[in-house]
Amino acid sequence: MGAIGIDLGTGTTVVCHPREGVVHDAPSLLVEWPSRRGRELLIGDAAAALDGRTPPGARVGHPVRDGAVTDLGLVRLYLRELLRATAHGRWHVRRPHAVLSCSVDATPLERRALRESAEEAGCGRADLLPAPLAAALGCGLDLGDPRVQAVVDVGAGTAEIAVFCHGVVLARRSCRHAGDEMTAALRAHLREQHGVLLSTSVVDALKTAASSAREPLAAEGRDAATGRPRVVPVEVAEIEAVLAPTVRRAGAALGDCLDDLPVAGVPDLLAGGVVLVGGASLAPRWREELETALGLPVKVPERPRTCVAEGLALAGGRPELRSLPA
Structure with missing residues (x-):
């Protein structure tokens, strides 16, 4: 059997099996719930359903913050439960081989800590x-191609770009102008301008829906003055205007990587364009703002949310691609 691909992100974790495809796509969240039997552990959708509704004594944990692992103990616990939840005996492997995503800016110490945490959690x-290289592989790009290629991965905590040639990263940039910043900006705007308090999940849903909606969207929350339930209609153009500054800041930060790009690689990028992936890239204006900032055509693949995990699973069968230096 090949390796399972685990894209452990700030907002979402996606697990892909090399033969069965995506078997897990849920929030990167763990809840330790007090019960009569002791401590009950919930992850993913089950944990997200209880987020904000936890009683005293419960613990809500995020294994990744702003694109980085900050609590190795929590990561080990989360990955252990993730392996249990996704296997269900289907792989018949007690300690599976896994390929995990990491940031293009991850230090050797951060890489070692993540690798050891996964092995201690139950990976053989x-x-x-690096996530952008995995995304390229999942989108069908050839990492061994001598032409220069580029991928932008926009997650909840970070947005990063990698420009690579023949499997080697030539230029890279990372910034924190990403999904969480857009969510915070939209939540603050709706509170100040419409007087409504919204949960993170509702704001995230509005942010994603605005990319394809044509009619006003309904924001369901609590009136900031009275505390009563309230539904507010919000125009799509208004949401786009609130999100646009974050997207422009990200585009400017990522565009700086072109300063490190060899001049000979520019024609390749003009011909092939830049691939845009990541769950937060589904929010409005990303494609347009990146094309403006980079001066290059930007393409969105068919499955931008899951292509990183799909590429990781493919890399498991190709030893030369594992642990490529960023």
Whole structure:
């Protein structure tokens, strides 16, 4: 059997099996729930359903913050439960081989800590691959191509770009102008301008729906003055205007990587364009703002949310791709 791909992100974790495809796509969240039997652990959708509704004594944990692992103990616990929840005996492997995503800016110490945490959680062996390279592989790009290629990965905590050639990263940039910043900006705007308090999940849903909606969207929350339930209609153009500054800041920060790009690689990017992936890239204006900032055509693949995990699973069968230096 090949390796399972685990894209452990700030907002979402996606697990892909090399033969069965995506078997897990849920929030990166763990809830330790007090019960009569002791401590009950919930992850993913089950944990998200209880977020904000937890009683005293419950613990809500995010294994990744702003694109980085901050609590290795929590990561080990989360990955252990993730392996249990996704296996269900289907792989018949007690300690599966896994390939995990990492940031293009991850230090050797951060890489080692993540690898060891995965192995201690139950992986027989854990390899790492920078998320943009995994996304390229999942989108069908050839990492061994001598032409220069580029991928932008926009997650909840970070947005990053990698420009690579023949499997080697030539230029890279990372910034924190990403999904969480857009969510915070939209939540603050709706509170100040419409007087409504919204949960993170509702704001995230509005943010994503605005990319394809044509009619006003309904924001369901609590009136900031009275505390009563309230539904507010919000125009799509208004949401786009609130999100646009974050997207422009990200585009400017990521565009700086072109300063490090060899001049000979520019024609390749003009011909092939830049691939845009990541769950937060589904929010409005990303494609347009990146094309303006980079001066290059930007393409969105068919499955931008899951292509990183799909690429990680493919990399498991290709030893030369595992743990490529960023």
